Amino acid sequence: MTLKTRGPQSVAVIAKAMDVTAEAVRQQMARLHADGLVDSESRSAGRGRPTQIWFLTEAGHARFPDTHAEMTVQMIGAVRQVFGEEGVDKLIQVREAAMLGSYREAMRGANSLKGRLERLAEVRSAEGYMAELRKDGADFLFIENHCPICSAAKACMGFCRSELELFNKVLGDEVVVEREEHILTGARRCAYRVRKRGPAARS
Structure with a gap:
């Protein structure tokens, strides 16, 4: 979990x-x-002995849930075969609309941007995205590990593309x-970098 959420570490x-x-x-x-779940490499930071840095392998990343992966890919293939790309696009649009309604409901009462992002992180983490929020100067970093x-x-x-559009919609025009x-x-x-829209951008 530490390597998954924080990246390669000594x-x-x-x-x-x-x-x-x-x-x-x-x-x-x-x-x-x-x-076969982790591997390491030596990294030098100037003088002194190199430091051994450990990171997750592809097999290590695979230990974290990929929800019904095989069945989902098969279903996408079937929709594409029967209904074409338009059918796949429609499927994504319906999913996005359902998620938008659910996320907006979860954010009810959260008036600040920070509050909305915290709610979004909670919802996304419950869905398996291991989300977290960090302040980065005047902006926020919304991270999904x-x-x-x-x-x-x-x-x-x-x-x-749909999830990026979803975040923009649910967090507001500002x-x-x-x-x-x-x-x-x-x-x-x-x-994702989340920043407040400036006056020029709004106009």
Whole structure:
């Protein structure tokens, strides 16, 4: 979980985050490495000995849920075969509309942008996205450390476009949401910059 949510880490950093000894972490990494779930590389930060940095392998990432992946991909293929791309687009639109209604209901009473983002993180985490919110200067970073529909998104990029549009709609016209990191392009997570729209942009 630490490697999934925080990315590649050294034994010392993992030990501090988990409040255990470095030796306990080394033993755990050895077991996970033997199972093919983690790997490591040496990184140099100037003088001194290189630091061993551990990260999840593809098999390690696969241990986190990908909701009904095989069946979902098969269903997308069937819809595409029977109804064409228009049918797939319609499926995505219906899904987006249903999620928009559900998310807006969850945000009822959250008047600030921070409050709405916190509610959104709660909802998305419950759906398996392992979402978190961070402040970044005047902006917010909305981070999803896992994608439970990754297989479906690979089969149809429309799901990713739809979710970005969904975030923009549910957070309101006064903000702009931009994707900065994307799991499908090789990033370890999806990250969205959320900023308030300036006067020029509104006009």
